[in-house]
Amino acid sequence: MAEFRAAKGDLVLENVTKSFTNFTAVDDLSMTVPRGAFFALLGPSGCGKTTTLRMVAGLEQPTSGRVLIGDTDLTGSRPYERPVNTVFQSYALFPHLTVRDNVAFGPKRRGAKDAQAQADATLALVQLTHLAGRKPTQLSGGQQQRVAVARALVNHPEVLLLDEPLGALDLKLRREMQVELKRIQTEVGLTFVHVTHDQEEAMTMADTVAVMNLGKIEQMGAPEVLYDLPRTKFVANFLGQSNLLSGHVDDTDGEHIIVSAAHHKLRLRKSRAAAGSGDIAFGVRPEKTRIHNTDPGASAAGNSIGPGTLLDVSFTGVATQYLVDVPDAGRWAVYEQNLDLDRIDSRPGDTVWISWDPGHAFGVRP
Amino acid sequence: MSALAHIGGSPSGTSTTAAPEPTKRGGMAAYLLLLPGLIWLLVFFVAPLVQLATVSLQSQFPGYPGYYYRNVDFGNYGRAIVEYWPHFVRSLLFAGLATFFAFVLAYPLAYAMAFKAGKWRGVMMICVIAPFFTSFILRTIAWRQILSDEGPVVSVLNFLHVLPGGHITETWVAVVAGLTYNFLPFMVLPIYASLERADPKIIEAGGDLYANGFTTFRTVTLPMSMPGVLAGTLLTFIPAAGDYVNAELLGSDISTKMVGNGIESQFFKVLGGYPIAAALSFTLMAVILALVFLYVRRYGTEELL
């Protein structure tokens, strides 16, 4: 698809704040979305991600701060003046127009003579040529979604915004559309900014994920980096799940710091800790831990916790999930793949220990 | 288990960004849009009411019937009420009865249109509205023929010996029947509109919970259609209370006359009747607005506005 323009610059938000009468939706947010990236804004509802998107689209104006693409300042311009298009939540297809006319709407407004031909070409890209004459209400949810994508893409925007585009679809269709959107993005090479509350969706599709909470970006990076090394408690719990334990830094030992928490001394690599001293929350992912019927002993000193009482065991096929109550350390989750031939045979009520590879532990701000 | 429930799943609760408020602030555009319509309403609704109010306080020029002078004579109201209080009672009573019967007839029709009609919905809708186009005067005259002493209804009832007095026209029964008939569509349409918006799944769920059809209706269906019922009763009661055509065409000379007949005859048949007629009109409007206000307060909804 050579006729699509490559993105001309990065999308830049500079100290953007959006205040409504009684609350601040976006609070002094700065970020750069590299051109051609598939960027996801991830966060719970009300975190300000949709407001951020609407400010990029021009549907809201920031209270302060600037929105730029490359060197062009877009702040204050109207939505129809921006080289930005949006795939709306629940699509907002024009019900009185056919699919083809919906897609041709943008090119026509810009006075393109071949608007219909452009529309047909884009409909081919999303594989909907055969439905061009229909009205949106006669399409399934997945088809409507693809029309919405085509209607935005046909304009070759510098940045394509997607506002919870898959939220209205069922799980199976959602997986299909994730792959489809990824394919389209690769094919057209545009900057995609995708707003979602679904962490799995964000991680599968995006090159870069920004996790938002309470109007601020908590952490931004590649999905695998965010997952492996969360920097805040919020990210540790919002992306997947974490066992977290509050403590404080007691000592250092070469490359490691020693965290004292719940009568344990836990070892943590300096490079994986958000702070080198003072209070810290020690964390480890449930699937990075193992469960033991006996004390793993001195060899695992600093990389284990116990004894605790097994509360619950649930077998899910590929894995077994354990829930352990560790005195003063709360409930810990352990997620073990069923690889061993001689599985540990534990029942609720048993006394167990939990251990992990020290390279997997992380420390976040408390 | 709550900790484990998190693994691999997304946090519950979808993002519910409220639909953006489209309201624009003030500006010339708003006033330009408003002005022509509001001026029209001021000139042809508010000004006439003011004029009517002044007329209701005017006095007759002694010795010159049909001529009035400007005055503040509240006595017109006293005279109007003394002379016409039975008409008031009948107006409210007949309109109340007609509203009740219209509700009883309209609800099943609206319900069937909303939930049972399927593709016949449009056809039934046309059927409800279409009779409007045969002038309502003609249809009321047709009722006079249907209910006349030689007509089928009276013949059957008399054959069964269940009709005291032997006829229906010229009685209050005919007037109430006519009012019920004429304003029925105004009851059907709002109820239908509110039922159509209701989700049939909720009613099914109600059916599952209560199993009993009537309980489901009383606890689920009826409350959901309350805005429609409210609008429908108002749209039926108000015109019915002010009507005089049904009493004129179906009722008797005296004992079934309503306030509307009084106003009409004071305006057109009594020389110098303007002040009394105006006082009657104002009293009627005040009574109805008061009833509407109490009713909306009691079963209230702002949706009407």
Place this chain on the structure above:
Amino acid sequence: MSTGQRLKFWFAERFAMIVALLVLFYLFLPVLYTFVFSFNNYKKSNISWNPEGSPTLEHWQNPCGPPGLCESLGTSIKVGGIATLVATVLGTMLAFALVRHRFKGRGAGNILVFIPMATPEIVLGASLLTLFVQGFGQYGLKLGFWTIVFAHIMFCISFVVVTVKARLQSLDPRLEEAAQDLYAGPGSTFWRVTFPLVLPGIVSAALLSFSLSFDDFIITNFVSGDTSTFPKFVYVSYLRGIPAQANVIGFSMFVIAVLLVVVGQVIGSRRRSPA
């Protein structure tokens, strides 16, 4: 299941529909009477059936026979047309202002639009009469065609506002945002998206206006002076002897209206179906 039970179930399933059909029959019964009596070979007034010489096609062959009948019909159609046009335009503008703009006195505006609907027609008619006679009379305004039109516009406006407002409020604001996002400025957003989507509401408001105006008698009777509309003609002639041609015209209007609505629906559903 016993036959009795089965019968009971069958009735319970269809109870609402059976009652609904009976109510529809009740609504149509007078229309049927009007139709039947259009063939009546009556003597003085077309009230009771005269078996001699009936049914007759005489009245259908000469619908404009009675003096003033077709003239009154023409007046009704003209009044309805003008009142509908003006009320639809003014009411639609009001609805847009009330839904789309926030301004001082918005609440008062809503109430001013609502109260005419909560006022009995006889009060509207009486108050207009006093204004036209005592207020505007001195400036040379005579009761007649235009006073009817003015009055009809007034009471139609409120119904137009309510109908269009409902449609506007149910309009998804994201559609207009989508249009803006797709390079449509304010003007083209309005004409390409907002207006076509609100149009069905405006059309039903216009139809409602016309039927209210066409069928109005009470207000018209107060403000019409010597001018006669179709309902007024029928009412007045009822007292002197009603001609069967009134039935012919009343029933024809009914048939024409139904045909127009049916044709409209068929065209509407054609447009909606796949090309």
